[in-house]
Structures are given as C-alpha cells and as structure tokens.
Amino acid sequence: MLLVKNADVYAPESIGKKNILISSDKIIYLSSKIDFPDKNFPEIKVLDGDGLTAVPGIIDLHMHINGAGGEGGFTSRTPEMSLTDFTTNGITTCVGLLGTDGITRSMGSLIAKANALQIEGITTYCWTGCYEVPTRTLTDTVRSDIVMVDKIIGAGEIAISDHRSSYPSYQNLIHLASETRVGGLISGKCGILHLHVGDGKDGLKTLFDVIDHSEIPFENLLPTHVNRNSLLIKESMEYVKMGGFVDITTGIKNEGDSAVSAWELYIDMMQEGFSPYNITMSSDSGGSMPLFDDKGKITKLTVGFPNTDIRTIKSLIEKGMPLELSLIPLTSSPANLLKLKNKGHIKEGFDADILLLDKNFNIVYVISKGKIMVDNYKASIYGSFENK
Known part of the structure; x- marks a missing residue:
C-alpha cells in the first residue's frame, strides 16, 4: 500500500x-x-x-515505441524507446504505432514491445497498420486485429495528404473506418481510425469527404499533426466546430512555413470556445521527423522526444492557461476518447x-x-x- x-x-x-x-x-x-x-x-x-x-499521469496516444523512420535510408531508422523515456517524462500510458515503415517494422514487433513495456511498469496499447492502404495487420483484417488482440484498440497511423502515403480515396477510408468502428463495437474498444496528415495540398479534404459521404461518427476518426501548417490549422478549426476530434502534436514547433507549437494552437482553440474534450495531444516521440523540400528531398531529419508533452503543459501554464485546462488534452480527454475507463x-x-x-x-x-x-x-x- x-x-x-x-x-x-x-x-x-x-x-x-x-x-x-x-x-x-x-x-x-x-x-x-x-x-x-x-x-x-x-x-x-x-x-x-x-x-x-x-x-493524472500523461496519456500519449501516438508514440513510435519500437522505433520508426527510415526515410533517409537504413541508417536513419530510429531505435526502440526505453522505459525511462516514458516515466521520467510523466507518461504512464501510451499507444504505440508503426508509421511510414511497415516493412522492416512489423505489427508483431510492435505488440512485443508494448508487452515488454507493460511488464516493466507502464500501460500500453497499439494501433494496427501503417501509412499504407491496404494496411499491414497482425491477423487477416483490421477488424479482427481489434477484436482478437487485446492491445489493439484501432487502426493507424494511416497517411493522407502526404507524398509518403498510398493516396487512399475517401471510399478507401470509409471502408477502413467502418472496419475499425465495427471492430470497436464488437470488442468494446474505441475503434478509432487514426490519420497521419502530411503537408500535402489536400489537407483534410479526404476526411471531410468521409464525413460528407458516410455515417461514420466523429468519435471514430482522429487526425493528427494538425498544427504542422496554416492550411491544417484552419481546417482543423472547422472540423472541431463541426463536432470532430483532433490530435495536436507536441513535438511540432514554430518552424518551417507555418507550423505552430501545440500550446499556441490549443490556446487559439480555447479562445474559439471549443471543448477541450474534442482535443488531444501526443508527442510523436520515437519517430523520425523529416523535413522535405518541394522536390521531396530530405533537408532535415530529427527524432521526436517524449519530453515535449510535459513541456507543453508547462508552456500553457506560463501563458496563463489554468492548470486543469492545460492537463485535459494529455489526460482525461484521451482517456475518454480512447475508452480507457480507469485512466x-x-x-x-x-x-x-x-x-x-x-x-x-x-x-x-x-x-x-x-x-x-x-x-x-x-x-x-x-x-x-x-x-x-
């Protein structure tokens, strides 16, 4: 005791x-x-x-726990994360995922790493799949992954508006979102389709098309990296106003053409009167963060760090945000959206x-x-x- x-x-x-x-x-x-x-x-x-x-302990719903990257060749593959990467930065629950590379990183190795971290002392879950559509799974389908594998709560990160994506149509995403939703209904999990959104000119267009052409509820769709450019910031504001949920990346800083830090976008959203429970934050830690020029060539390659979560909370407090509101996107909001009942x-x-x-x-x-x-x-x- x-x-x-x-x-x-x-x-x-x-x-x-x-x-x-x-x-x-x-x-x-x-x-x-x-x-x-x-x-x-x-x-x-x-x-x-x-x-x-x-x-409450931090819940980070987007972490490359068994490494990621590879956009700069085999030597740019990031290493697996260690237990203290999480604990010393206040992260007690995380959701692991693959990302760009579903070839040299597999769902099997992701589940193994999640189980290892669970044994060592934190709580772990996983998204099934990677950037591509059709995506990589552990069983034969996304739906059966969610139903049959305890650790898997939804699918992601599926890439849209990104030159590294497989350019799925909105029909592809509707089918995939339906698979994740039904898997969630059968298993009692969140059944979320977690979408990586890149710097492409389409922004959230495909996501808006999914809403317009289907009956998929907002709570089964979660786009991330929405603070990476001005187009996504504007469209994410519109999406939340409609009732949608968005994930802001704490590892993105005020750099590049029009990226803004997580605290800055969150303050703007609070000033618009949005509910903090329509907003989550995550670090994208363990994954590579490449910057590409207009010809698709890497100009810079960094790694996401888990300390950006607690730093974002501190920044919000320094900017005058009440502590309760500063905590919600990294504690109670992801717990509610992901249906983590005791978190x-x-x-x-x-x-x-x-x-x-x-x-x-x-x-x-x-x-x-x-x-x-x-x-x-x-x-x-x-x-x-x-x-x-």
Missing part, C-alpha cells in the same frame, strides 16, 4: 488538498483526513506531498497513475499502476538493458 499525503490534487479539476491511498494498482481512497489503526494494519509506504501538486483521472477505483509536481511543475515523483517509477526527480525503476 502507498499513501500520498497532503498533496494539492488536480484530478484534472482542482479538488483541494487530499490524501491519496493506493492499494496494489488502484486508488482506493481520497480524503482530506486519513487515520489508521496503530496495530494489526498492513505496512504503508508514505510519500509526503506537502507543497506538491498531484495530477485520465485521480478518482477512487481508477488506476494509480499519478505525477507529483513541484512549484515549477517539474516532475518529482511518478507513480504508475501503484509503483513509484520516479523518486525525487530520478528514475527508480529501469527497463531491461538500461544503464542505471
């Missing part, structure tokens, strides 16, 4: 100073006062949360995924599934083959 005492709790809404009692991997009691019998009571480890802020909130009966932050919003402690993964600013549990 673990007791976090006297922390200022944002669940993500502010609920004041609380004691958080954890048994195994669950939060079992939240109270402003807690007393225990002097005798015959199980031993409890106590963390002093006085002066610290407790928030994204600090509540009794929910998974004990908690960050304790200091007054500067630096991570002091990370608790994942009830275990202390980061202790006094430093990793306390390491993954296989990590240097301690």
